[in-house]
Amino acid sequence: MTGAKPSTAERLARNRFELDEDESHIEVHQDVVRATGCGPVLVAVCPARVYAEREDGGLDVEYAACLECGTCRAVAPPGALTWHYPRGGFGVSFREG
């Protein structure tokens, strides 16, 4: 790598995303997240660093950077997230894969 290794944000910046301005494909149910304390786990597992913890124990979500892997959904306790794929044609588009 040239110089310092790129951060996740820099790596993500190379990808092509078709942003769906009208609809987030990830919905966080803050009450469940706070009650189960799953916030830190979701922050950690996401390779795109989509989640960030809020001071009240809830989660912010930057759905535009999502790589659509489904990892968060697989480890989240029931009811914490509503997660589906973005609408057809939206979201990340890999040019290499």
Added chain:
Amino acid sequence: MTEPDFDVVVVGAGPAGSVTAALLARQGHSVAVIERGESPGSKNLSGGVLYSRVLEDVFPGCLDEAPYERRVTRNEVVFLTPESAVGLDVASDRLADPVNAVTVLRARFDPWLAAQAEEAGAYLMPGVRVDRVLTAPGGSGAAGRRVVGVQAGEDELRARVVVAADGVNSFLAREAGLRPQPPTHHLAVGVKAVLTLPEHVIEDRFGVSGDEGAAIAYVGDCTRGVGGGGIVYTNRSSLSVAVVLRLDDLVAKGLAAADVFEHFLAHPRLARYVRGAQVVEYGSHLVAEGGWDMLGEVVSDGMVVVGDAAGLTINSGLTVRGMDLAIGSAVAAAAGVSAALEADDVSAAGLSGYRERLLAGTVGRDLRTYAKAPAFLERPRVYGDYGRLLEEIMVDVFRLDGTPRKHLARVAVDALRRSPVRLRDLASDALAGVRAL
């Protein structure tokens, strides 16, 4: 009753979906393939080693035109500790001729596969997300419903058979009640970057020439001890670098997936390969890791499940196989679905020929062979202590520091004594390993 729009609707234009569609269309059935990506492959990534024989069976001579990157002629397995690497490097003409495996980049390879389906007569609908299956009363299952098509937004598409080829997260199979959400020890997250380098630099660094390529698998410190591994595969003018991390262990260790990936990229053993390279893409995708234990129902009334959606992946620790199994399941499914359509019985019983063909063929046989591999790979020593032990032994063998030399067996026994690995652990792991792999 509404007339079906197609004999078969395939959801997902990955290898499983496109090959199923191509084979069914070849046999004269009307087939639609629905893909949520703006083009096939745009949502897909893999490590990239495709064991290509099964593809050549479906499309004879295809390696002359399919957009693959390099023929894999060199395989290496490396145990990594923070400072060292002990590897086994295999280069053999028998891996090169006939071609055993090629590397692929999915955004280039999947469109070619989908084009083969279109050429055979299938109708491709990219940029469309299927939201749910359509059902109607009837069928043999507990719910008393059978699948009669799919819904995408406002549109309904009716089919005599729906093929769920929608990948590891398969919403379709889950929604149809066919397959429960897999437990986290049956799933891993793959985190990958593609890094560009000039062709001649790749050839020099990896000791290959022409269209030859290398596939290197890493175990140990590459994942900071999390169950899984790392890979570096050569493409024509880029490298695929990835870690695969078992979800239960990643969560248990409290590590961040992105941090583990960065740790691997920065490992001194990797620096020699990636120096000067530019990251052109970063992605992640789930990997099915359960093997045989994950294979549940693959057939229901009006629907079959193929590829990753059916959990068909084999991770032996040394190789990740999914694309060839996806293609293998597609071959079995196309035969089973075709027979059901011709007999005009698309019930679960009518479609059960798919499951039989799947289990009797290479896919079923290999899944059974590696049935114990996932449990073996959950043994934690594989990811830490053994790398260290191998390092101690090999360093002792080569380091002539003036102390009297010992026979190899003595070196090994002494290293084992210093290591946290107990002899009975070693014996038990060795036995389990031999049985599982």
